Amino acid sequence: MSDKNLRASTFTADIQIPFKFTIIHGADPDKKSKPQKAVTKSINLTGLVFESQKMDISGFHLSFTESTYGRNSLELVIDFGKRFGNMEVVGQVDWYERKNTLLGHAFTVGVTFIDVQADALALLRQFLKQNRTLRI
Numbered sequence: 001m002s003d004k005n006l007r008a009s010t011f012t013a014d015i016q017i018p019f020k021f022t023i024i025h026g027a028d029p030d031k032k033s034k035p036q037k038a039v040t041k042s043i044n045l046t047g048l049v050f051e052s053q054k055m056d057i058s059g060f061h062l063s064f065t066e067s068t069y070g071r072n073s074l075e076l077v078i079d080f081g082k083r084f085g086n087m088e089v090v091g092q093v094d095w096y097e098r099k100n101t102l103l104g105h106a107f108t109v110g111v112t113f114i115d116v117q118a119d120a121l122a123l124l125r126q127f128l129k130q131n132r133t134l135r136i
Contacts, residue, residue, distance in 0.1 A: 012044040013131040019050075019078040023060040026070030033060040040078075045124060047091060047112040048078075055096060055107055062109060063093035074111060084127050090115035 017040045025031035036057055041049045055062050065072055071092055078087045091111040098107055116124075 011128055011132040012042050013128055014042045015131055016040060017043060017078055017080065019048075019076055021077075022075045023057060023062060024073040024075060025060065026065040026072045029073075031060075032075075033058040041108070043078075043124075043128070045121070045128065047094065047110060048076075049108060049110050052107045052109050055109075063096060073114070076111070080123070080127050084123055087120045087123050089113050089117075089120055 018037065019040060020035050020037055022035050023033035038050045038052065041051060043049075052062065061072060062074070063072060064070060074091045074093070076087075076089050076091055078089070080087060091113045093109055094112040095110040096107050098105055
């Protein structure tokens with residue numbers, strides 16, 4: 001990874017942004033979950049983190065295809081508000097962690113963007129310039 005890419009990935013916006021996602025079956029892309037709503041915990045040029053009450057949604061696992069252990073994808077529509085509009089991107093769950101809560105448990109989920117169009121990346125870069133948090 002170049003120094004330029006490393007520097008860019010260290011800037012993260014720790015911000016709650018509403019988004020919708022649809023899980024796409026890893027072995028059969030015609031199989032999709034119902035759209036779900038969520039809110040980011042953080043976002044950067046390479047992906048986002050959010051919290052989910054469960055990993056299995058409408059019979060689809062967020063990360064993998066149960067029967068073949070293939071990777072499921074997520075179609076994401078991130079709402080940056082009136083100024084920036086929506087960004088559509090495809091991602092995959094890179095990691096998840098279960099944590100105990102007062103109501104039982106929840107999952108912190110890390111998604112890596114795998115298919116980002118140039119205009120979407122430019123929009124995200126501009127948004128992050130205004131909302132970033134330096135991480136050391």
